[in-house]
Amino acid sequence: MRRLLKIYMEKPELAGIVFLLVLGTIFQIQSGGVFLNAQNVQGILGLLPEMALVAIGVTLLMICGEFDLSVGSVFALCPMVMGVLLADGVSFWLAFPAGLGAALLVGLTNGIITIRFNIPSFITTLGMLFVARSATVVISGGFPPMIPQGAMPRDAFVAFVGPGDMFRMSFLWFLAVAILVSLLLGRTNFGNWVRATGGFLPAAQSMGIPTARVKIACFMLCSLLAGFAGTIQVMRLGAPLPSIGEGLELQAVAAAVIGGTALTGGIGTILGGIIGAVLIRVIDNGLVLSRVDADWFKMALGGLTIFAVIVNAWLRKKARAMKVETNT
Amino acid sequence: MSGDAIIEVRDLHKWYSGVHALKGVSLDIRRGEALGLVGDNGAGKSTLINILSGTQQPDGGSISFEGRKVQFGNPRDAMDAGIETIYQYNSMVPTMSIARNMFIGREPLKASIFGVGVMDRRRMAEEAMQALRDVDLHLRSPDALVGELSGGQRQGVAIARAMHFKSKVMILDEPTNHLAVKETEKVLGFIKSLKAMGITAIFISHNIHHVFDCTDRIVAMALGEVVLDKRVEDTSMDEVLDVL
Structure with a gap:
């Protein structure tokens, strides 16, 4: 029993799950049952993937012991590259990979600079936040490019599907990515190296793990997911605005942290990051339904982030103090 | 005697930005023996170990492992050859x-x-x-x-890992630091048991009592050179302390 309790208390996403249940209940009562009705859930699930995809990448990178503040800018840059090419009449099947390629290039640059010059990724990616945002504005010329009608296969990414049109296609893409990245982290040797690299770098190095390459791969995956998420948003909106994704980098970090990811690396789960993202969407939506002034959203988000980390730290300490026999 | 040496180190040199950390170290490590490596901070023992475990590369000299010249570019090369290193942390x-x-x-x-x-x-x-x-x-x-x-259990797991991968040489770098007395006994016990399993051990420690307790041969280093190389029964703690 005690053993079981300890195992659950050590799950980093536990606090996030509890918050989600509590807030869900409160909003459901407050809104008189509107919160969980089909239409509202459809609204939450329709917007969720865009943020949750970014949160998945940021969570993975944080578990690897690094940090990415440039995801919000990549979120705009990737679809802008695609949009500019589409406006020039380039086919989607070239423009879409070109956009994702730009995202990968940003990730590669972040990784190489961080490792080659041995500087904190906080600084590298803070710089990249400005660089990528500026690049987005420059290539767009300040105006959203005119994407020809039907140039994007929107059906494959944002159309409503499922019983009662419950989901958008983007939700299925998100589910597939979430499962793949979770398996990558939890079941593959690469995942083991990511955790070791973020958990204790000297040990990973002394066991012969190519830690530089592992980190660069995580930077690239993080950027790729941010770019993909931005592309989905642009397909939903129909035009790439140079300003989308501003502030998203901090929401993604908040999602990861609320979901139990440690800033120091090594601790966290993809599921936790997703739960954090769901929580942020739920707060956003629930406050509106409860007729609370929308200006309170950031206050709630900020409060929850700090509170979640305190609760997580407390749980971890309690679980550790709970002595169970390690010897048989 | 060199016939049964598992590791032969010849004239090894290493510089760190102007500091001559290893000044032509030569050393034979015999198969199955437990070698104690002692020396003050900066004596060069960590550098020697880092080279043997593949974390650093020498600037001159050579290493032979089981009679063949080897060059370890990274820790994995050394591990694949059969040299496993256990660090204090x-x-x-x-x-x-x-x-x-x-x-x-x-x-x-x-x-x-x-x-x-x-x-x-x-x-x-x-x-x-x-x-x-x-x-x-x-x-x-x-x-x-x-x-x-x-701490002792962790070192036990590290040693179990090295055994599992059938390592032939185990380098133990200060494995007893920061351990309680009882835990230290346990780790020293592990080291003694390596001999019975035919595993060559290189044991580095500040604590000369521990080294005398579980090794066959003592090599002392000072200022990048080997200053003493004797079997345990032919030397004494005083003699070792004198040369350091």
């Missing part, structure tokens, strides 16, 4: 389970493409427990986090 990730720690970098895979693949977790759990039992360490679960083990 550096060999385990506290936030990961015992089973995952055992196989870091050498995970058994069910299927893989380009070196990335799905881990065989059942095999990892079973082999981890077996490896622990083999060094007489009885832990309840391979899923326990290494961070929850005592």
